[in-house]
Amino acid sequence: MKAESSQKVMAVIGCGVIGSGWVARALAAGMQVQAWDPNPEAITGLQNNIDTAWPALVRRGLAEGASRDHLHFSTDLDEVLEGADLVQENAPERLEIKQSLLASIDARVPNHVLIGSSTSGIKPSELQAQCHRAPGRVIVAHPFNPVYLLPLVELVGGQHTDPALMVSARAQYEQLGMRPLIVRREIEGHIADRLMEALWREALHLVNDGVATTEEVDAAIVYGAGLRWSLMGTFLTFHLAGGEGGMRHMLEQFGPALKQPWTRLEAPELTPELIERVASGSEFQAGGRSIATLEARRDRFLGELLEVVERYWPEQEGLGGRI
Amino acid sequence: MKAESSQKVMAVIGCGVIGSGWVARALAAGMQVQAWDPNPEAITGLQNNIDTAWPALVRRGLAEGASRDHLHFSTDLDEVLEGADLVQENAPERLEIKQSLLASIDARVPNHVLIGSSTSGIKPSELQAQCHRAPGRVIVAHPFNPVYLLPLVELVGGQHTDPALMVSARAQYEQLGMRPLIVRREIEGHIADRLMEALWREALHLVNDGVATTEEVDAAIVYGAGLRWSLMGTFLTFHLAGGEGGMRHMLEQFGPALKQPWTRLEAPELTPELIERVASGSEFQAGGRSIATLEARRDRFLGELLEVVERYWPEQEGLGGRI
Numbered sequence: 001m002k003a004e005s006s007q008k009v010m011a012v013i014g015c016g017v018i019g020s021g022w023v024a025r026a027l028a029a030g031m032q033v034q035a036w037d038p039n040p041e042a043i044t045g046l047q048n049n050i051d052t053a054w055p056a057l058v059r060r061g062l063a064e065g066a067s068r069d070h071l072h073f074s075t076d077l078d079e080v081l082e083g084a085d086l087v088q089e090n091a092p093e094r095l096e097i098k099q100s101l102l103a104s105i106d107a108r109v110p111n112h113v114l115i116g117s118s119t120s121g122i123k124p125s126e127l128q129a130q131c132h133r134a135p136g137r138v139i140v141a142h143p144f145n146p147v148y149l150l151p152l153v154e155l156v157g158g159q160h161t162d163p164a165l166m167v168s169a170r171a172q173y174e175q176l177g178m179r180p181l182i183v184r185r186e187i188e189g190h191i192a193d194r195l196m197e198a199l200w201r202e203a204l205h206l207v208n209d210g211v212a213t214t215e216e217v218d219a220a221i222v223y224g225a226g227l228r229w230s231l232m233g234t235f236l237t238f239h240l241a242g243g244e245g246g247m248r249h250m251l252e253q254f255g256p257a258l259k260q261p262w263t264r265l266e267a268p269e270l271t272p273e274l275i276e277r278v279a280s281g282s283e284f285q286a287g288g289r290s291i292a293t294l295e296a297r298r299d300r301f302l303g304e305l306l307e308v309v310e311r312y313w314p315e316q317e318g319l320g321g322r323i
Numbered sequence: 324m325k326a327e328s329s330q331k332v333m334a335v336i337g338c339g340v341i342g343s344g345w346v347a348r349a350l351a352a353g354m355q356v357q358a359w360d361p362n363p364e365a366i367t368g369l370q371n372n373i374d375t376a377w378p379a380l381v382r383r384g385l386a387e388g389a390s391r392d393h394l395h396f397s398t399d400l401d402e403v404l405e406g407a408d409l410v411q412e413n414a415p416e417r418l419e420i421k422q423s424l425l426a427s428i429d430a431r432v433p434n435h436v437l438i439g440s441s442t443s444g445i446k447p448s449e450l451q452a453q454c455h456r457a458p459g460r461v462i463v464a465h466p467f468n469p470v471y472l473l474p475l476v477e478l479v480g481g482q483h484t485d486p487a488l489m490v491s492a493r494a495q496y497e498q499l500g501m502r503p504l505i506v507r508r509e510i511e512g513h514i515a516d517r518l519m520e521a522l523w524r525e526a527l528h529l530v531n532d533g534v535a536t537t538e539e540v541d542a543a544i545v546y547g548a549g550l551r552w553s554l555m556g557t558f559l560t561f562h563l564a565g566g567e568g569g570m571r572h573m574l575e576q577f578g579p580a581l582k583q584p585w586t587r588l589e590a591p592e593l594t595p596e597l598i599e600r601v602a603s604g605s606e607f608q609a610g611g612r613s614i615a616t617l618e619a620r621r622d623r624f625l626g627e628l629l630e631v632v633e634r635y636w637p638e639q640e641g642l643g644g645r646i
Contacts, residue, residue, distance in 0.1 A: 006605070016566070017564070017566050035429060052615060052618050052619060052622070053622070055619075055622070056622035056623065056625070056626050059623075059626045060344065060626055068417070072356065085525040093576075093577075098391055106535065107385070108435045116549070119587055121580060121583060122575065128636070134451065139399070144547040144548060145563070145564055146618070146621070146622060146625070149550075149622060149625045149626070149629065150546070150547055150550055150551075150625070151546050151547075152504050152542070152543065152546035154543065179542070179546045181539060181542050181543055183535070183539075183545070184533070184534060184539075185533065185534050188536055188583055188584055188585050188587065189409075189583075189585035191529060191534065191535050191539065191540060191543040192543040192544070192547050192548060193585055194529065194545060194585055194586050195525050195526060195529075195540070195544060195548075195586075196521055196523055196548050196557070197525075197585040197586040197588070198521040198522055198525035198586040198587075198588050199522050199557055200390060200525070200557050200561070201521070201522075201555075201581070201588045201589070201590045201591070202517055202518050202521035202588060203518060203557050203558065203587060204581075204590060204591050204597065204601070205591050206514060206517065206518075206598055207601055207604065208591045208597050208600075209507070210507070210508065211507060211508050211510055211514065212506070212507065212514050213600075213604050214556075214558040214559075214600075214601055214604030214605050214607075214608060215558075215604060215607065215608050216504060216506075216507075216514065217514060217556055217558060218502055218555065218556025218557065218558050218619065219475070219502070219556070219609065220475065220477070220514040220515040220518060220556070221515070221518060221552055221556035222516050222553060222554065222555065223473070223474050223502045224473055224474075224475030225467060225476035225503070225515060225518075225519050225552075226549075226552030226553045226554075226556065227472075227473055228473075229382050229544055229545065229548075229549030229552045229553070230545060230549045230550045230552070230553055230628060230632050231545065231547065231549075231635055232541065232545065233526075233537075233540055233542070233543070233544035233545050234519070234522055234523050234526050234539025234540065234544065235526065235537035235538075235541050236541055236542060238523070240603065241340070241468055243339070243340050253416075254416075256361075256583030257416070257444060257520075258527075260444060260511060260512075261511055262444060262511050262512035262517055262520040263512065263517050263518075263520040263521040263524060263588065264521075264522045264527060264588055264589065265520075265521050265587055265588035266524070266587065267524045267527060268524070268528050268531045270528050274527065274530065274531050276532075277530055277536075277537075278330055278527070278530055278537055281530070281536050281537030281538060282537055284538065285537060285538050285541065286643045287607055287637070287640070289640075291591070292375060295375050295469070296375065296376060297635065298469070299375070299376070299378070299379035299383075299469060299472060300379065300635075301475070301632070301635045301643070302379070302469070302472045302520075303379050303382045303472070304471065304631045305553060305628065305631055305632075308627045308628055308631060309553050309624070309628075312554055312577065312620065312623075312624045314610070317610070317612075319610045321638055
């Protein structure tokens, strides 16, 4: 089915796990989706992935007028890009493939249409390099799997991007029900994947050194720190670990541990400037709430979370308490 | 109030944030707690911390006969250790302090009584070094804040520890409602803190380099990967990212990215042995369930989690959507 005039149209380029996730999210948000893949059989995988996603999206609540039928698949790039209000590229993570595909897209769509790339690691200026029409509107818009449920999308502009464009980009992804994070500076892996890669590499070392199995590493996350990480990141968590003194006290107490070989990743020097930046940032996040208030809030959340997650832990599935 | 004969007695040594957390957990589990701190005024902080913890513990459900009154505080170590079935040490994280305190405890309690240390980083063999009576029962039992809610406790034996002891240690911490993870080998930071430190150091670098504020780093965790980490660790997560091919496909596709500078932490070489260990480990965790089954389970969980966590996100507290 092609677009009705009142609906926003999203063109999704590449229909693997991530592309399919964008399709499902956009359909649930009430958009018309035009999906492209060079492989005509990709429609089967795409439909399977929507099958997986749809029950969760229905439980979350569909937007008015949302329908799985508002999807048009084609292997013809021109057909898919026609009338698109937003283009999302999900090609394999190889620079030459993305550069050439983005150049083709840039050449075909009007200058005002945003082109987001789902790249997890490539810098936007590299993505813009072969675009000649309006390279600045080619930005990184990096989502997280499953794209149809996780709200984070990292938005990163490149050297040709007007900062004002990022504000309108944020609004467009908010319309998809997401929580866009505008990244200040281009770096490989943006922000989230740098953090995830640090964890992943340390986990690989632990398995490689025979310290733990994959299962034990996962248990060490899931039953401990992982329970906090859906509410508080590493900074707010450590702000609470400092007791009444918050992050400032925590840095005093545990700062010296940064010199210890607790991971293979070397820590930065805790200069007065870095301490100030970290402590005042954490205090800003606390928003004037006392540690006791933050603790009570955390505990109410954790109680509710444990009620949910305990129903999903392995023994509920007859797998035994495996740690 | 001192112990009644039918109740298990836990001696908690040191009453800061972590010690208080153990006290609250043990009281809620229906135990008698004998708490020691060298500072007589520590009782005030301890009571405040129990005040914070108790409502959450009541919501979770107290054990039969559990009462806040089953607490006896003293600055006299002999008095607190008398009759203890389990001793938990929570002194400041300095080797000389812990060694001397643990030696005093070891000299005072019968050989069969387990002595756990909450140390986040010190190896158990170092903790045992000055214990002359029964050093093997001095082990690491490392919990996570808030101790009264998070179920993970890492158990690590030292060079004097009989492996059979670890099995009974596990049972004792299970009686406190915890999920003990027996760590195979002594390393600084055990398992969980190595992972958390890797994330923390990368986060500090991002702030230090001006790439992100503390708030942006936390948002990059909370709204994305953090939502998955209370259900699945990094291995099972990546097993699902691989589509039908699971972890094996994922390593093929993203293995080369390990050579890229996505974090300052160098990755291990992806040898055939490491690939096999990681892939077969992830497959064991999947427990014969297909990727589609795992995805459906993840999505049901995430839907329920989002319902909970959305009520706690900053805008619910008038702080605005801050990313």
